[in-house]
Amino acid sequence: MSRPLRIEYPDAWYHVMNRGRRREKIFLTDRDRRAFIKVLQEASELWNFKIAAFCLMANHYHLLIQTPDSNLSRGMRHINGVYTQRFNREHKTDGQLFRGRYKSVLVEADNHLLEALRYIHKNPLKSGMINTLSAYRWSSHQGYVSKAKKWSWLHKDDILTMLSPTKKRQKSAYLDFVAQGEPEEIEKFYSLKNLPSILGSDLFKETIRDNFYALANQPEIPESKFLAPNVNRVILAVCTFYRVSQEELFISKRGNKNLPRDVSVYLVRHLCHMTLPCIGREFGIQSYSTVSSIVQRVKLQIKQDKRLSNDLNAIKKAATSQKRT
Numbered sequence: 001m002s003r004p005l006r007i008e009y010p011d012a013w014y015h016v017m018n019r020g021r022r023r024e025k026i027f028l029t030d031r032d033r034r035a036f037i038k039v040l041q042e043a044s045e046l047w048n049f050k051i052a053a054f055c056l057m058a059n060h061y062h063l064l065i066q067t068p069d070s071n072l073s074r075g076m077r078h079i080n081g082v083y084t085q086r087f088n089r090e091h092k093t094d095g096q097l098f099r100g101r102y103k104s105v106l107v108e109a110d111n112h113l114l115e116a117l118r119y120i121h122k123n124p125l126k127s128g129m130i131n132t133l134s135a136y137r138w139s140s141h142q143g144y145v146s147k148a149k150k151w152s153w154l155h156k157d158d159i160l161t162m163l164s165p166t167k168k169r170q171k172s173a174y175l176d177f178v179a180q181g182e183p184e185e186i187e188k189f190y191s192l193k194n195l196p197s198i199l200g201s202d203l204f205k206e207t208i209r210d211n212f213y214a215l216a217n218q219p220e221i222p223e224s225k226f227l228a229p230n231v232n233r234v235i236l237a238v239c240t241f242y243r244v245s246q247e248e249l250f251i252s253k254r255g256n257k258n259l260p261r262d263v264s265v266y267l268v269r270h271l272c273h274m275t276l277p278c279i280g281r282e283f284g285i286q287s288y289s290t291v292s293s294i295v296q297r298v299k300l301q302i303k304q305d306k307r308l309s310n311d312l313n314a315i316k317k318a319a320t321s322q323k324r325t
Contacts (some may be wrong), residue, residue: 004101006199008070015116015199016072018102019060019189021213026097027056033138039083039155048074051154052135053120055139057127063119065106065153076102108200115186116199117159118125118178127241144174177180210320229319231282237319238264239255241311250284263312265291266298271319283287 005062020026033056040063042047048071053064063071084097107116121144124136133141138288143151144160164173189199198205209229239246242260261283268279269291277287277294284321302309 002057004103006073006104007106007197007208008072011066011068011109012070012072013064013066013107013113013116014072015105015107016063016065016076017060017104018098021099022192023059023099025057025059026087027138028091032090034056035086035090036083039079039086039238041318042082043075043079044153044155047071047078051140051153052155052159053140053262055120055141057123062123062124064113064116064120065196072104073113076104090170103195104197105195106198106200108204109189110201112200112204113159114162114177115182118180118182119190121178122182123169141178145171208216229271231272231274234267234271234319235264235313238267241315241318248250252267253282262294262298263315267315267319269295271316 002030035054037054040049040051040054044051048067048069050066050068051063052066053062055062065075067075080098087097088094121133121139121141124130124139125133132135133139134145138155140151140156142154143154150235160167160170160174163177164170171219189196198208222312235246235249238260239249242263244260249258249264251258252261265279265283265285268274268282269276274282276291280286280288280291283291286296302312
């Protein structure tokens with residue numbers, strides 16, 4: 001059974017969501033909703049979760065969480081498990097409540113964080129349940145416009161400061177922000193059937209690849225392919241190592257060996273896990289059987305040539321290093 005990609009580090013931000021099995025309701029009464037919010041408050045204390053937003057819909061929920069202790073998985077087991085126990089006890093049922101593993105989207109802590117907040121709070125509005133955000137009781141929107149002590153557990157100050165450094169203007173800045181439409185990038189992201197595990201800039205995504213390459217290409221985690229280095233990065237590492245230009249790398253003449261090109265093809269196959277036809281298109285090789293021959297040839301050379309094996313290890317390290325080349 002496949003598993004979702006989990007990337008955890010101190011102070012990471014996540015948009016977390018889960019829904020009932022077979023899309024069944026997970027909140028039947030207001031008592032259920034209050035019970036879930038109570039579990040969130042407990043998790044904020046027990047697991048040092050900084051919960052900045054939530055929205056409870058009929059058959060699913062949305063959370064915006066920061067994890068100073070890089071313990072998202074452990075804390076979410078508590079939230080889903082304890083709420084399931086309390087729901088079953090309340091309604092005299094048993095068994096699984098949620099569809100299975102929760103979905104978490106790692107969110108870059110800049111404008112993308114604000115976009116995730118807006119998306120979460122506007123969920124009831126988009127579904128047609130309400131006409132104004134103020135009409136919905138079961139989200140943290142009210143916490144952003146209220147000064148009541150009951151919202152003191154909500155981790156909102158940092159986000160409000162992003163909207164305005166002046167406390168007197170934070171409420172109006174927040175209301176102005178959520179009243180605006182979402183950028184096309186955000187609409188497109190959340191409209192995807194299989195939601196990606198990272199919401200952020202290209203630089204943020206590349207940084208995640210740098211730091212979490214060790215998690216790449218795990219068969220049971222399909223999305224871990226994202227963490228593999230891209231083709232350009234592998235090619236750059238090869239060119240740097242052999243001190244050749246990319247133009248020289250792509251030269252292919254019958255009877256002439258081009259070791260840097262062969263090494264690039266081999267590493268792209270094994271680090272990026274691209275298909276043979278895709279690799280052929282990248283390197284201007286028409287036949288995928290030729291790509292396969294190159295891969296097998298380099299594989300054989302590695303066994304026979306210790307120096308080449310060491311060279312490949314050095315290039316791999318450069319292509320997957322946390323330090324940018």
